[in-house]
Amino acid sequence: MAVKPYIVIMAGGIGSRFWPASRESMPKQFLDILGLGRSLIQLTYDRFASWIPAQQIMVLTHADYKNLVIKQLPDLPVHNIICEPARRNTAPCIAYGAFRISKKDPDAVMVVVPSDHLILKEEAFRIALNMATNFAAANDALLTLSIKPTRPDTGYGYIQFAEPNDAGVCPVLNFTEKPPIEKAKAFLAEGNYAWNAGIFIWSVSSVLKAFMHFAPSIYKLFERALPHYFTESEESYMQHHYQQADNISVDYAIMESADNVFTIPADIGWSDLGTWTSLFEESSHDKNQNACNTTLLLAKDSSENMIRGQNGKLMVIGGLENFIIIDEKDVLLIWPKDDEQSIKEVTKQAAEKFRGIFN
């Protein structure tokens, strides 16, 4: 019998790499960045809504985005929106979510997923997730669903795994954050490395035990909050105490230290849509390899451009190769794809020079 896990959708990011389409007030996960008529968080919600009851789907987000979540996910019970009053990376908010679920259902299995990734192979994803939740329900184990790598990408974390056990899950040997290119190439050649996609599966009891051992201050902070969960005092308690939590990722806080970590390397058609370039790769292209979200494009001597125009606006470009062109109502960005990493820097400059009005 399949375990029905609790789903925790992580939606607190500000998506600065997608500026100016993504803003602090309207981050990437709330945008219909693929032009499908649904935002990334809506696509994420849809991925579970058909087989997990809405009461078991939760969204962990920053307090600023609560209204956006309510608006975009009207079927989600409002008390399932868990708000962090301050940004403290993933470890504190996962501990918060785990304690909260454990108060209701101490035997629960919990799945943590990002709100802004693309998963094309839904069936493969669900099969892998079922395997993982069944294993997590039966074992004291911390699992990740990892991605079979297709290129020696230096922007991801790599998980080294051993041969699968009888349940089809692989013990994890090692985590390596963003390796240099030579190392990444070697990982691919080895064959027993997969990308860390930020998808975690565990029973709340297992993950809380791990927090207790490896991140005791975070554990204690949210354990003391137990009487407040699902009460009127929860919000004010968090307002006062949340910011004391260590600013640390769940990978660093527990996964890299625990010895009961497993992974299921899967081919689920995954992209983190982490950059304009990765979005470009997931988009459809015209005969000159331009990707444009509208049909109102006239291009001459132009190829390999990632173009995002406004509804009904004509884009006329000449002599542009390998550029990102993002036209928003209040910001126009024209930037070389090869220099995408410096957009973040220019966003900062814009924030400073123009007092944040374009952020």
Added chain:
Amino acid sequence: MAVKPYIVIMAGGIGSRFWPASRESMPKQFLDILGLGRSLIQLTYDRFASWIPAQQIMVLTHADYKNLVIKQLPDLPVHNIICEPARRNTAPCIAYGAFRISKKDPDAVMVVVPSDHLILKEEAFRIALNMATNFAAANDALLTLSIKPTRPDTGYGYIQFAEPNDAGVCPVLNFTEKPPIEKAKAFLAEGNYAWNAGIFIWSVSSVLKAFMHFAPSIYKLFERALPHYFTESEESYMQHHYQQADNISVDYAIMESADNVFTIPADIGWSDLGTWTSLFEESSHDKNQNACNTTLLLAKDSSENMIRGQNGKLMVIGGLENFIIIDEKDVLLIWPKDDEQSIKEVTKQAAEKFRGIFN
């Protein structure tokens, strides 16, 4: 005593080279293209309004633009807006204007000026114009105010002139339309060549005599209309007959044939603002030689760009050199400056592909 000429401002062009800032419904002359708070036609009107009575200033334009002229030049008497019902180049509408003025004042001197040029040295312009109008009032002469050339531009017409006479005006020896570059260079080296700026000065009697000799069909067409000028039947008469006029420029129709043509080569800080590139040259530049009409620009590795943004919109550009970037509400154009001549072509494509909605 200074002659007070009649001023005829030519404002019928559609300014397609400034698309998408300029549209058929709102051509260049009606745009504040320099960001001065006044459109080019307003700047042209202002240039005369301080010393020529409004009753003696006329605007010759296409019927479609009558309301724009009324709106932008509220001090201009409405009956001084002369509308051509069809586009027939400059000869017919100048003959029309000359006959109309001659009916009121057969001794009038008339100055024809474009509505969309820039003249920075107003004092020098007025001095040259006074010389020209005095000469035209006293002699049967067709004058142009020409521009001392600063570069071997192949986009202009060149006027070869002889030594000035006692009145300081130079007999014209020859007209050469858009010469090849080697010829243009030779003209500059010779020293007695100037650019034809489309500024004409003559008595109405002299110009009508020239039309009678060199363009008799145009002459007759507008002579027959004499009873209608300033009456209720003028508009309907023109509606029926104007389109029969030859489609021909005043240069070709009379200036290149007449032997009483004179010029005053002048340094009046002139630019025809005929292209984005020429506008770029007249604009102020930042330290990287980018010209931008707003202060909301963040640029990296970018220089020599001509940028026209919307009010309050942030422009962020990287890796762009020598581009024209024009951001309008409904059209974004990013085009190499070196390939400006093909914008006209792409405008046509846009008109065909998108049924004229962006023209």
